[in-house]
Amino acid sequence: MNYYTMKNNERINLLDIPTIDFNALTAQLAASNLRPVSFFGSDWGENIKLYVILADDENKKLLVTSSLINKNIKEYDSITKENHQYHMFEREFYEQFGIKPLGHPWLKPVRKNQDNYEFFEMQGDETHQVAVGPIHAGVIEPGHFRFMCQGEKIYNLEIMLGYQHRGVEDLMLKKHSNQLAESICGDSVIAYNMAYSQIMEELSGTQITPKAKLIRRIALEMERIAIHIGDLGAILGDIAYLMGKEVYGVTRTLVINTMLEISGSRFGRGLITTGGVNFDIDDNLSKKIVDILNNVKNTVEKMTHAALKSSTVMSRLEKTGTVSLETATELNLVGMIGRSCGINLDSRFDFLDDFYKDLKRKPFKATNDAYSRFKIRYKEIIESISFVKKFLKVLEKHKQENLCVSTKDLIPNSFAISIVEGWRGEIVHVATTDETGKLSRYKIKDPSFNNWYGLSMAVRNNGISDFPLCNKGFDLSYCGFDL
Amino acid sequence: MNNDKFLILFNVLILLIMPFITLGVIKKTKAFWSGRKGVSILQPLYDTIKLFKKDKTISSTTSWIFNFAPAVIYTTTLFAGLFTPMIKCHSIIDVAGAFIIFSYILGLGKFFALIAAMDTGSSFEGMGASREASFTTIVEPAFFIILASLTALSGNYTFAALTDLISSNGTFGILIIIMAVVSLFIMLLVECSRVPVDDPTTHLELTMIHEVMILDNSGADLALITWANGIKMVILMALISNIIIPLNLDFNLSLILFILMFPILGIIVGTIESGIARLRMSHVFEFVFVMSSFALVVASLAAVKMYGI
Numbered sequence: 001m002n003y004y005t006m007k008n009n010e011r012i013n014l015l016d017i018p019t020i021d022f023n024a025l026t027a028q029l030a031a032s033n034l035r036p037v038s039f040f041g042s043d044w045g046e047n048i049k050l051y052v053i054l055a056d057d058e059n060k061k062l063l064v065t066s067s068l069i070n071k072n073i074k075e076y077d078s079i080t081k082e083n084h085q086y087h088m089f090e091r092e093f094y095e096q097f098g099i100k101p102l103g104h105p106w107l108k109p110v111r112k113n114q115d116n117y118e119f120f121e122m123q124g125d126e127t128h129q130v131a132v133g134p135i136h137a138g139v140i141e142p143g144h145f146r147f148m149c150q151g152e153k154i155y156n157l158e159i160m161l162g163y164q165h166r167g168v169e170d171l172m173l174k175k176h177s178n179q180l181a182e183s184i185c186g187d188s189v190i191a192y193n194m195a196y197s198q199i200m201e202e203l204s205g206t207q208i209t210p211k212a213k214l215i216r217r218i219a220l221e222m223e224r225i226a227i228h229i230g231d232l233g234a235i236l237g238d239i240a241y242l243m244g245k246e247v248y249g250v251t252r253t254l255v256i257n258t259m260l261e262i263s264g265s266r267f268g269r270g271l272i273t274t275g276g277v278n279f280d281i282d283d284n285l286s287k288k289i290v291d292i293l294n295n296v297k298n299t300v301e302k303m304t305h306a307a308l309k310s311s312t313v314m315s316r317l318e319k320t321g322t323v324s325l326e327t328a329t330e331l332n333l334v335g336m337i338g339r340s341c342g343i344n345l346d347s348r349f350d351f352l353d354d355f356y357k358d359l360k361r362k363p364f365k366a367t368n369d370a371y372s373r374f375k376i377r378y379k380e381i382i383e384s385i386s387f388v389k390k391f392l393k394v395l396e397k398h399k400q401e402n403l404c405v406s407t408k409d410l411i412p413n414s415f416a417i418s419i420v421e422g423w424r425g426e427i428v429h430v431a432t433t434d435e436t437g438k439l440s441r442y443k444i445k446d447p448s449f450n451n452w453y454g455l456s457m458a459v460r461n462n463g464i465s466d467f468p469l470c471n472k473g474f475d476l477s478y479c480g481f482d483l
Numbered sequence: 484m485n486n487d488k489f490l491i492l493f494n495v496l497i498l499l500i501m502p503f504i505t506l507g508v509i510k511k512t513k514a515f516w517s518g519r520k521g522v523s524i525l526q527p528l529y530d531t532i533k534l535f536k537k538d539k540t541i542s543s544t545t546s547w548i549f550n551f552a553p554a555v556i557y558t559t560t561l562f563a564g565l566f567t568p569m570i571k572c573h574s575i576i577d578v579a580g581a582f583i584i585f586s587y588i589l590g591l592g593k594f595f596a597l598i599a600a601m602d603t604g605s606s607f608e609g610m611g612a613s614r615e616a617s618f619t620t621i622v623e624p625a626f627f628i629i630l631a632s633l634t635a636l637s638g639n640y641t642f643a644a645l646t647d648l649i650s651s652n653g654t655f656g657i658l659i660i661i662m663a664v665v666s667l668f669i670m671l672l673v674e675c676s677r678v679p680v681d682d683p684t685t686h687l688e689l690t691m692i693h694e695v696m697i698l699d700n701s702g703a704d705l706a707l708i709t710w711a712n713g714i715k716m717v718i719l720m721a722l723i724s725n726i727i728i729p730l731n732l733d734f735n736l737s738l739i740l741f742i743l744m745f746p747i748l749g750i751i752v753g754t755i756e757s758g759i760a761r762l763r764m765s766h767v768f769e770f771v772f773v774m775s776s777f778a779l780v781v782a783s784l785a786a787v788k789m790y791g792i
Contacts (some may be wrong), residue, residue: 130606130689137686151613152764238690240682241760246517312679312760320763463763464610468687 008351111162141478191422212276276404323471335425373473446480502713513754552599559592611695
């Protein structure tokens with residue numbers, strides 16, 4: 001196959017990417033066992049250019065290829081027929097460019113045309129539909145859930161999103177900024193801003209200091225710790241385990257208040273900027289962070305042990321919402337949810353990152369259920385705390401360096417990828433520039449884009465009253481999907 | 484005569500005021516266990532007053548049943564309260580076989596709660612009604628068996644027998660008391676939608692049982708229903724108290740004990756709620772069946788006592 005091999009956070013010349021025949025490409029993709037990371041179209045004069053980025057996880061490489069499609073072409077043979085990993089990508093591509101994948105088994109709207117959405121329906125005396133949303137009881141984002149049930153048992157759940165029409169990718173082309181990148185998904189501020197900043201630095205050939213890189217990674221891990229602890233509390237809150245809910249809630253506050261001390265914002269807004277970071281971590285602050293994290297680690301360990309000893313908690317978590325490894329692989333689940341199903345992907349370690357390569361991780365024994373999703377969070381909190389401490393130690397060696405360097409103009413005809421492992425999983429940003437050095441396409445993929453379908457599979461044959469528990473375990477993003 | 488008037492007034496006051504205090508105590512207990520200060524013990528009362536001041540919003544898909552039901556639920560519960568033995572087993576109305584009227588009046592209120600929920604046409608409320616009905620089918624017979632057995636022991640099927648279990652039955656009485664109290668306590672958790680059966684504080688419609696049935700109620704209707712549920716809790720707690728507190732105590736002492744039983748039971752409920760997670764919906768049935776088996780033990784013990792072995 002004709003691919004250009006590149007690394008994460010690398011700029012390549014747009015013209016170096018091979019262009020292959022569309023039908024040949026789709027046939028190859030259908031037969032390929034490489035994991036699709038991104039699959040998107042871009043206007044290319046009279047044609048449409050389709051970019052495909054595949055991950056070769058074993059060899060820690062990214063493969064890029066493209067194809068020119070004439071605008072007169074209105075249909076092609078679907079890849080999803082053979083290879084289900086392309087299911088969402090093809091739906092999105094069809095919605096954005098109108099080229100119909102023939103034989104796609106589930107060709108439904110992604111973000112537009114919700115009025116024409118045809119739900120899967122079951123007929124029968126004892127079947128009933130339950131429609132939840134788009135407006136929910138809690139303060140959460142809009143999304144519609146359609147359950148097909150018999151009595152208390154869920155046969156099928158269909159999730160319809162796309163209520164927020166924000167046009168983030170287009171806004172990026174009009175006027176891109178760190179503020180915009182931070183606002184794409186409010187619970188992954190650091191991860192999104194980091195991906196955006198990295199891609200801008202690659203596209204302009206800016207080298208940032210190791211100090212700035214370290215502070216970014218510290219913030220990234222702090223974000224992971226904070227959200228994971230909050231999620232542990234939310235999972236236990238959903239099963240009415242009051243003590244867990246409260247203790248984790250309080251502990252999360254400690255972590256986000258530390259972020260407040262670092263950056264002036266509890267979610268780290270304004271910390272990262274293109275060219276580096278805006279705020280330093282000095283010795284005093286560093287000591288304080290270590291103290292707080294030790295305290296947090298202690299509380300989280302104690303609370304988790306207490307919760308997992310409670311038979312009522314275990315009875316709710318175990319064997320609830322199971323997604324088998326086969327299903328998870330077929331659906332291309334990524335990130336923390338993928339790991340809870342036994343897919344060992346973590347872009348921090350899979351794509352060589354100098355700061356992570358010496359860090360040790362314990363293997364995780366996935367049980368694929370709600371318990372697994374609880375346990376993986378606990379494991380990652382403990383690991384991230386040790387990572388932050390190690391990063392803080394390394395940071396001492398880089399005290400004298402600059403926080404931020406000035407950036408240059410974007411280099412024309414460039415193509416760059418930036419994959420950041422946010423707490424949810426891999427956040428993929430891809431950008432191209434045109435011949436004048438302006439952004440010509442900015443593509444974002446949130447882990448939720450892959451994982452929402454996993455939630456549908458998880459709740460099958462479970463009680464409908466267990467849905468909130470499964471949903472909390474996945475804790476997917478609406479805005480990361482709705483873009 | 485004066486004493487009678489006092490007792491009637493006392494019973495009515497307990498029925499009307501105690502629900503708020505008991506709910507407040509449960510909330511305070513939960514706040515204590517989670518390290519919070521918590522709201523005032525009278526907060527449930529303030530909430531109810533607030534609800535009475537608010538307007539009602541009524542869904543256009545509902546019929547007269549939906550409007551009518553809150554009043555029926557409230558009246559039936561309060562009426563059942565008149566049969567409930569309070570201090571020294573004194574109830575405002577006590578006749579032989581009162582427990583049959585008592586159970587069926589509560590059943591009538593439940594029936595209206597169910598059809599009012601169905602009346603809204605909401606899929607959530609239908610689901611809630613179905614769950615509530617399933618649990619009721621297990622709880623109601625067990626409750627009936629317990630009350631029948633206990634009142635049968637008195638010989639004339641009145642509630643007055645409840646407190647005399649120890650003095651008239653000895654060791655047997657203690658066994659019956661334990662079994663009956665556990666059984667009624669489980670019923671309390673089921674009927675008043677407490678953890679581990681239901682989670683009264685959740686916002687997740689799909690997991691609710693009782694709360695989901697009143698999603699469409701607002702204003703005074705909602706106030707009446709929550710008040711009625713509080714009264715139902717007080718009724719069950721009063722039954723439990725009467726079984727536990729011996730009849731031959733001094734009047735003042737039993738008065739204090741009786742009043743104290745509500746906060747004590749509230750603290751127990753709140754502590755259970757803080758310490759364990761909610762059961763999976765399919766496991767709730769197993770939990771409720773415990774009540775049935777205990778009820779059968781009570782019936783067997785009563786039968787043995789009355790007819791010999």
